[in-house]
Amino acid sequence: MRGKRAQAAMEFLMTYGWAILIVVIAVAALAGFGLFDTNRFVQDTCNSGSATGVVCTTNTVAVDTTAGTVDMALSNGAQARINITDVSGSTCTVSNWDVLDSTGTSIKGQAINDGDKFVVRATCSNGISGKKFEDTFTVKYNDLDSGLNNLDSKIKVIKKLQ
Numbered sequence: 001m002r003g004k005r006a007q008a009a010m011e012f013l014m015t016y017g018w019a020i021l022i023v024v025i026a027v028a029a030l031a032g033f034g035l036f037d038t039n040r041f042v043q044d045t046c047n048s049g050s051a052t053g054v055v056c057t058t059n060t061v062a063v064d065t066t067a068g069t070v071d072m073a074l075s076n077g078a079q080a081r082i083n084i085t086d087v088s089g090s091t092c093t094v095s096n097w098d099v100l101d102s103t104g105t106s107i108k109g110q111a112i113n114d115g116d117k118f119v120v121r122a123t124c125s126n127g128i129s130g131k132k133f134e135d136t137f138t139v140k141y142n143d144l145d146s147g148l149n150n151l152d153s154k155i156k157v158i159k160k161l162q
Contacts, residue, residue, distance in 0.1 A: 045158040052077050054084070054139045054153035057117050061159045063133050068124045072137065072155055075117045080145035082112050087122050090136045095125035111144055120155075133159045 030036065046056035055077040062071035070092065076082055087097035099108045100119040112118060120139060137155045142148070 043158070044160065045156070046072055047156045048074075048153055049156070050077075050153065052079065053151065054078070054082070054141060054155070056155060061133075061157045063128060063159045063161065065128045065161060068128050070122045070124065070128070070133070070135070070137075070157065070159075072120045072122075072157060073117065074120055074139070074155070076112045076114055078141070078143060078151075079114050080143045081114065082141040082151075083109065083144055084112070084120065084139060084141050085150070086138075086140040087120055088138045088140075089122060089124065090138075091126075092122065092124035092128075092135045092137070093126045094122045094137075096123040097121060128161070131161055133157070133161055 044059050044061050046059050046061050048055040054074050057073045057075045060073055063069070064071075084099050088094050097108075098106050098121045099110075099112070100121060101107050102117060107118065120137075122137060135157055137157065138152050139155055140150060140152045143151060
């Protein structure tokens with residue numbers, strides 16, 4: 001009698017063991033196909049966190065991984081004429097930056113009127129790679145109307161890379 005109970009217990013454990021093994025294999029296969037990859041839920045974001053100063057105009061961020069550039073569509077929300085003086089990143093080592101108008105012409109060093117839209121292009125010397133680019137850029141500017149210098153706006157960007 002004891003042998004039959006042991007056999008029944010072994011059959012019970014083997015049945016559940018195979019079922020658990022099949023579930024583990026199925027979950028591993030789904031993970032292999034990227035079902036649990038959180039980067040597929042990443043949305044492009046440009047967030048200035050403020051309604052004044054230099055602010056994002058759209059959530060569109062252009063990242064060129066070959067050239068190592070990040071283009072941020074911004075506007076002047078300082079309610080004054082400003083002049084962009086510097087751009088730096090928290091993880092991106094900015095080796096070069098430019099300010100472009102809507103036609104793509106450089107306006108670096110020129111006055112930007114209140115409400116004007118422009119693009120800041122930052123070149124990251126340490127490169128851009130991976131599945132996602134995320135950084136917080138500091139855009140420094142001078143208020144040409146009040147004479148206040150070294151003001152800054154923090155621009156957080158997130159871009160899903162291919």
